[in-house]
Amino acid sequence: MLYRENGQFKISYADDQQILPILQDRWFMLALLAFAYLGLPALASDYTLRALILPFLILAIAAIGLNILVGYCGQISLGTAAFMAVGAYAAYNIVIRAPVLNFIVVLFLAGGVAALVGVLFGIPSLRIKGLYLAVATLAAQFFVDWMFARVKWFTDYSPSGSVSTAPIEMFGWKVESPLDKYLLVLTLAVVLTLAAKNLVRGHIGRSWMAMRDMDVAAEVIGIRPLYAKLTAFAVSSFYAGVAGALWGFVHLGAWEPLAFNINLSLNLLFMIIIGGMGSLLGAYFGAAFIVLLPILLNQIPGWFGIPIDVALASHLELIIFGSLIVFFLIVEPHGLARLWAIGKEKLRLWPFPH
Amino acid sequence: MAAMFAMKARAGALAVAAIAAAASLALPSAAVAQQKGAAVGKGEQFFPVLVYRTGAYGPNGTPWANGYVDYLKLVNAQGGINGVKITFEECETGYATDRSVECYERLKSRPNATVFQPLSTGATFAITDKAPTDKIPLITAGYGRSESVEGEVFPWNFPLLGTYWTAADVLVQHLGKLNGGVDKLKGKKIALIYHDSPYGKEPIPLLTERSKLHGFQFTTIPVTHPGVEQKAAWLQIRQLRPDYVILWGWGVMNSTAIREAVATGFPRDRMFGGWWSGAEPDVTPVGADAKGYNAMAFQHGAGRAKVHEDILKLVHSKGQGTGPADEVGSVLYTRGLISAVLAVEGVRQAQLRYGVRPLTGEEVRYGLENLNIDAKRIDALGLTGVIRPLATNCRDHEGSRFARVQTWDGAKWGFSSDWYEADSQIIKPMIRDAADRYTSEKKLTRRSCEAEMAAATKAAPAAAPAKAPAAKK
Numbered sequence: 001m002l003y004r005e006n007g008q009f010k011i012s013y014a015d016d017q018q019i020l021p022i023l024q025d026r027w028f029m030l031a032l033l034a035f036a037y038l039g040l041p042a043l044a045s046d047y048t049l050r051a052l053i054l055p056f057l058i059l060a061i062a063a064i065g066l067n068i069l070v071g072y073c074g075q076i077s078l079g080t081a082a083f084m085a086v087g088a089y090a091a092y093n094i095v096i097r098a099p100v101l102n103f104i105v106v107l108f109l110a111g112g113v114a115a116l117v118g119v120l121f122g123i124p125s126l127r128i129k130g131l132y133l134a135v136a137t138l139a140a141q142f143f144v145d146w147m148f149a150r151v152k153w154f155t156d157y158s159p160s161g162s163v164s165t166a167p168i169e170m171f172g173w174k175v176e177s178p179l180d181k182y183l184l185v186l187t188l189a190v191v192l193t194l195a196a197k198n199l200v201r202g203h204i205g206r207s208w209m210a211m212r213d214m215d216v217a218a219e220v221i222g223i224r225p226l227y228a229k230l231t232a233f234a235v236s237s238f239y240a241g242v243a244g245a246l247w248g249f250v251h252l253g254a255w256e257p258l259a260f261n262i263n264l265s266l267n268l269l270f271m272i273i274i275g276g277m278g279s280l281l282g283a284y285f286g287a288a289f290i291v292l293l294p295i296l297l298n299q300i301p302g303w304f305g306i307p308i309d310v311a312l313a314s315h316l317e318l319i320i321f322g323s324l325i326v327f328f329l330i331v332e333p334h335g336l337a338r339l340w341a342i343g344k345e346k347l348r349l350w351p352f353p354h
Numbered sequence: 355m356a357a358m359f360a361m362k363a364r365a366g367a368l369a370v371a372a373i374a375a376a377a378s379l380a381l382p383s384a385a386v387a388q389q390k391g392a393a394v395g396k397g398e399q400f401f402p403v404l405v406y407r408t409g410a411y412g413p414n415g416t417p418w419a420n421g422y423v424d425y426l427k428l429v430n431a432q433g434g435i436n437g438v439k440i441t442f443e444e445c446e447t448g449y450a451t452d453r454s455v456e457c458y459e460r461l462k463s464r465p466n467a468t469v470f471q472p473l474s475t476g477a478t479f480a481i482t483d484k485a486p487t488d489k490i491p492l493i494t495a496g497y498g499r500s501e502s503v504e505g506e507v508f509p510w511n512f513p514l515l516g517t518y519w520t521a522a523d524v525l526v527q528h529l530g531k532l533n534g535g536v537d538k539l540k541g542k543k544i545a546l547i548y549h550d551s552p553y554g555k556e557p558i559p560l561l562t563e564r565s566k567l568h569g570f571q572f573t574t575i576p577v578t579h580p581g582v583e584q585k586a587a588w589l590q591i592r593q594l595r596p597d598y599v600i601l602w603g604w605g606v607m608n609s610t611a612i613r614e615a616v617a618t619g620f621p622r623d624r625m626f627g628g629w630w631s632g633a634e635p636d637v638t639p640v641g642a643d644a645k646g647y648n649a650m651a652f653q654h655g656a657g658r659a660k661v662h663e664d665i666l667k668l669v670h671s672k673g674q675g676t677g678p679a680d681e682v683g684s685v686l687y688t689r690g691l692i693s694a695v696l697a698v699e700g701v702r703q704a705q706l707r708y709g710v711r712p713l714t715g716e717e718v719r720y721g722l723e724n725l726n727i728d729a730k731r732i733d734a735l736g737l738t739g740v741i742r743p744l745a746t747n748c749r750d751h752e753g754s755r756f757a758r759v760q761t762w763d764g765a766k767w768g769f770s771s772d773w774y775e776a777d778s779q780i781i782k783p784m785i786r787d788a789a790d791r792y793t794s795e796k797k798l799t800r801r802s803c804e805a806e807m808a809a810a811t812k813a814a815p816a817a818a819p820a821k822a823p824a825a826k827k
Contacts (some may be wrong), residue, residue, distance in 0.1 A: 047460055051455065051460060159555065159788065165483075166795060252480050254479040254480045254482070258579060259476075261579075309407075311412070311416070314407070
């Protein structure tokens with residue numbers, strides 16, 4: 001009833017090519033952004049911003065990166081955490097070696113370094129496909145783990161192998177309080193999501209999707225696999241690199257190679273599988289599912305004052321979390337984003353479905 | 355166990371209220387405390403407890419957590435800290451840094467959050483950066499950043515009882531003594547098998563320094579988390595044939611290493627664990643074959659002292675015990691207990707200055723920095739023979755650099771050496787360098803202990819307990 005595009009005529013190409021063609025969607029997006037920028041800072045506690053929303057947003061950026069590679073270009077990768085690590089250590093090295101640079105510049109340089117490494121590890125994708133490629137990207141994961149644990153130059157010869165960062169400062173703004181950090185990450189997430197959206201619906205995104213759907217056919221119609229696959233790796237790793245730098249600098253503050261181990265790679269892959277492959281919204285849904293749900297599950301007994309042992313609570317957390325993953329995959333194998341789309345379809349017909 | 359454990363706040367508080375009411379006649383300060391507590395309006399002294407009872411490190415994390423929590427319950431059963439009741443809440447981290455950070459954020463904003471003890475070096479690194487902003491001290495008894503001994507640079511960190519460098523230094527001294535003098539170590543081969551994480555890498559700089567000094571050949575062999583796969587490491591040991599193996603593991607890595615030593619035929623009596631590689635869960639899975647294995651022990655070992663009897667009497671026999679009763683007195687249980695003792699003593703010390711009332715983390719920091727647990731106090735705590743006297747000050751946040759070596763005889767841990775004191779000549783400059791590095795990395799300035807002490811002595815007459823002018827900045 002309310003959610004319907006009746007009467008919204010598109011009279012120019014610009015109207016037709018909008019990201020959100022339906023007026024109600026645009027209003028919804030504006031309301032969401034207003035809530036994110038004004039509502040949440042006013043309502044949410046420091047704990048919510050710092051310990052829940054912040055990691056959620058950062059991992060959502062990484063998941064968008066992975067989704068570009070896996071969901072849009074069809075190249076399975078198990079090395080996202082490795083590219084995040086490259087971004088984090090690149091940012092660390094840039095900051096200590098060129099402290100004058102603005103943090104935003106550092107972030108983009110770190111993303112650039114990660115993109116280069118991504119391209120390097122993407123080269124095998126030109127020859128191998130599917131699960132075999134996944135194994136090749138696994139090599140990236142182990143190599144990068146090894147490199148940052150062993151090559152001391154990257155950690156500035158820190159005796160323990162752990163690096164820690166100075167507080168971020170840019171344009172005289174000291175990013176220290178949870179709110180500052182949240183606003184910084186939120187802005188980056190918005191900008192990067194918008195950029196990703198425009199990439200995937202543009203020429204380059206179409207060539208990725210063509211590669212995903214059938215690489216031989218794509219080649220026949222004139223898409224260069226080398227270019228399409230490697231740009232997907234580059235863009236994906238860029239996002240992962242930026243997310244990694246944020247994870248290190250904004251979220252953890254001090255980290256060790258273990259912070260970017262294979263578990264994180266797998267978690268990111270789960271995020272896009274549960275959230276929805278080939279959907280930017282899905283990256284957010286998946287990140288929320290994987291990051292927020294376990295923490296919420298862990299706290300539910302406490303909210304109701306149920307006396308429960310913490311060990312039992314964390315076992316329950318794992319059990320329920322695992323069952324929910326299975327449940328959602330059975331109910332909707334295309335992910336939460338697909339559920340959202342179905343919901344929207346239904347809403348259009350409501351209250352008089354055929 | 356589960357039910358009792360989380361009923362802490364209510365049942366504990368009730369019991370304490372009853373006891374405190376009964377005892378208030380005998381303890382005038384308790385009555386004062388209640389009034390002051392009411393006046394401040396913030397209630398109790400809150401202890402956030404980061405634990406890991408699950409995951410690969412759960413077998414070692416659980417007894418520690420039980421000891422920690424049992425001692426807090428004991429203090430409550432005895433009437434609180436001079437009458438100020440303790441509340442606490444556990445948060446499960448699974449030894450993961452990101453979950454530790456989440457737990458820290460969850461618990462730090464509670465009123466009167468006293469002190470954090472993350473029991474994880476990775477988490478310590480992450481939380482160290484947050485402590486100055488949140489103004490909650492961090493006790494890392496026997497772990498954490500070695501350079502955080504330097505109170506001028508790390509005002510909020512308290513690596514009480516010893517650091518990895520202290521432990522490694524004492525181990526080398528012990529090996530020297532076994533050979534009839536550290537100079538006899540020349541040409542010997544010593545291999546370090548370590549957990550490939552900041553925790554495991556911490557002792558390397560000191561051991562490298564010592565190897566240069568004494569001319570022994572030092573090899574490092576990393577083992578990746580969680581440490582169940584060590585075949586490659588022990589193959590290296592077989593090729594290298596070292597005279598001694600130093601084990602720097604945690605959790606399941608320790609028992610795996612001892613099992614591999616058995617398989618490789620490396621004599622257990624030439625294996626020396628760090629402080630975190632010498633507890634019952636490390637050796638019991640291997641059984642009798644672990645006999646002769648040695649480990650470092652800062653202060654305490656296994657066995658029951660008066661405080662354990664008190665816990666059995668006042669906590670366990672009331673059905674309030676956190677874990678099984680036979681665990682009381684095991685190595686890691688006692689370690690958790692002593693960690694809690696140090697935190698509580700810090701509060702007590704701070705109460706001397708700020709008055710008997712629930713204190714903020716910032717006020718407790720003062721107490722931890724001015725700890726003075728002498729022999730008399732140790733007797734009163736029921737820890738006779740378990741720990742040595744320790745005292746901290748603005749410069750030195752470690753308090754004590756003494757350690758012993760303990761040996762597993764197949765059934766229990768027993769001390770096999772005298773006390774050693776770590777060599778400040780070697781450690782001090784290293785700490786200084788590392789701390790300087792940290793200040794430049796973080797763009798910090800050292801605080802000056804001299805200036806602070808001068809100010810403190812000047813302000814001392816004016817520092818009437820409840821006013822606490824210096825703390826409110």
